Amino acid sequence: MMKKLLRLLSRRHCPAVARRTRRAWARNGRARTLWLAIAALMALRAAPAVAVEPGEMLKDPKLEQRARKISEGLRCLVCQNQSIDDSGAQLAQDLRILVRDRLKAGDTDQQVKDYLVSRYGNFILLKPPFEWDTLLLWISPFAILALGAGAALRKSRKSRQAVEDKPATPLSEDENARLKSLLEDGRA
């Protein structure tokens, strides 16, 4: 199993094999973990220094620009939080070529993303979609700010109220005497 996968992985972008592997990956969670581990190993072993290679780039600069923009938002699935645009891993290269192939075939940016999400799930998007299960993710930072601001405002209003409600009590005899002696001390 290991050897077979390694052989599959070491082959340079072979669409049919890649597709088969990816389907199997989507079906089988355990195989996926293994695949990830091996691929991560491979990525470390033979990491080329540069991510986007000159040979991959499209002739049309406008299309290439779009490809770069899309790539920046797609996660290299076997790396740690790297986009496929930054990653030197083999899988990232395959995905970059895939993105460019789709663009050449006339897909819009959204179609390319949708296609990749249909194959790999939301995991591939570095910007998580705004959905029910990511609602808390998106709103909680701002909710915390709003709650904090509300609490601070309420507190400040309350404490001011407390000061205004409390009438100033005149100084007692003793306090007056002490104040006088303190003032005289200071002068002397």
Next chain:
Amino acid sequence: MIDEVGHYALALALALSLMQAILPFWGARTHDARLMAVARPAAMTQFAFVALSYAALTYAHVVSDFSLVNVVENSASAKPLIYKISGVWGNHEGSMMLWVLILTACGAAMAAFSRAIPPRLLADALSVQGVLGAAFLAFILLTSNPFARMVPAPIDGNDLNPILQDPGLAIHPPLLYLGYVGFSIVFSLAAAALIGGRLDAAFARFIRPWTLAAWCFLTLGIAMGSYWAYYTLGWGGFWFWDPVENASLMPWLAGTALLHSAAVMEKREALKVWTIFLAIVTFSLSLLGTFLVRSGVLTSVHSFASDPTRGLFILAILVMFIGGALFLFMLRASSLKQGGLFAPISREGALVVNNLLLTAACAAVLVGTLYPLALESINGDKISVGAPFFNLTFGPLFAPIFLLAPVGQLLAWKRGDFLAAAQRLFFAAGLGLAAMAVFVALHGAPVMSVIGSGVAVYLVVGAFAEIFGRVFPSGFGARKNAFFRAKGLPLSAWGTAFAHAGLGLSMLGIAASGWGVEKIVAMKQGDVYDVGPYQLQVVGVTTNQGPNYQETVAHMSVQRDGRVVALLAPSKRFFSTRRMGTAQAGIVTLNLGQIYVSVAEPNPNGAIDARLYWKPLVSLIWIGALVMAFGGLLSLSDRRLRVGVARRAVKAQIVAQAAE
């Protein structure tokens, strides 16, 4: 033999830390001065034993003692000496040793320099520090023993991960840990104050120097880590929103908030409960960071080897300390009396806004880092939270700070005048606008870079508006005595100005990245490429043999108007022991910007795939961090902040009075 001494010293340190945890605490409850007095020598001896143990481990690495598993797995005899020394913390066991070494050093420092702290508070704080030490020493001894033997000892080791064979390893982790763990002192003091139930402005004075020192180290540590990633990863990114980076950013954000709220507490006795809460949260986030990196929940270059028992152990430590401290906080917080009233528009009010924004920004990082883990464990969905998320949440929450920082500096305590403050910033705002115009003329789009750099210039200039107003109270015309007034200003005022200006410089560097130039090419000898204002020419390619690697070096010259201004030698290294490659970028700093080249191995046809960059003003990102830390240092050396000074002055006064 030396290894056994090291191991035994570690066990002794654990025993001492338990003693330090129990006896002073007991003494504080029973008002037994002798028991409380145990805390200080115990803290110092504990540090001495951990240092001894650490020295033994370092010795084993330096002499390549391959009878230790730790040395076999992370060292090799051919490894250069500097990496033998810094490689001690370049692995799980060793980095935990460094963690504990710094933790006990903090305890010892607190014991040595805190004579002004009331004895009961100090006893309780050192006892909490003792519990921390015990927990982590037990963690090392039970799950990550660096002194485990290997029989039979192999001839040579597996070498250190090549990515870590870099001067960055010698600097980044110690600085970062000093920051992370430095906050443990603040945590212990906060816990002790809650245990004792007494909290006044003096508490803010006790924690401020420690907070400042830890904050400076953390700032430098993060900046160093960012620069290391920048020159290693091959494409010149400086921040990746990687969970491990986030783990260091969160304590920094909370620590920055703490620094500011402690200022309010010290001056005005307000925000006491909040300051205590932040003191707990800051170190809790440090612990969380340690958990995330060390437990194997995340895998990255930082996490080295990991196994589940370690994860569970650290999780237990995490729950014990964070849960315990927050529980204590819940019990006591309501009984703490609030003082110091202030109007919404005042220095205090501005600092509250600062704290709100920093806390919300910190929450964005926290949620973004933990949400994917939580979601996957709840319903199995895998999502990624990457840079685009943080740019959309952290960005807008942090950005107002740039605009408001100079205003806050100019507001008076208790009740400020917003319009007057804004008026005094006309000059800074004008310069910011002028900078925008200049940048538009020079570079043009993108808009975000133009706005960002304008705001950054405003922040840098505005940071000094308060100082300017105090040195030249009646305009720039009245220069008489200006020097003496500048000298007479408290160092903390200068510190604030420099720290804020540093933030502005960093922001300018980040904003300018939008004007960068990138070229991806297959280079051949003799080729010339235009990269920004410079031309890069490939002079030749050579292969060299390093101590434990081979490398392919591309020699290049950087030219401007036909004149060579610098030489570059980006290379690709191959480490045969681990069969891994690393890229050494060729970098040269020109007018605060950098030319950055990274290369791959030569293609069969002799061409070399390379990425060429011109990154204008990029060095300001890290220079800004240095300036920030310098500001912290200035503030730290302010006489008022030195714990104990006030007391000595009072004593001297009493002596003088008695003499009369």
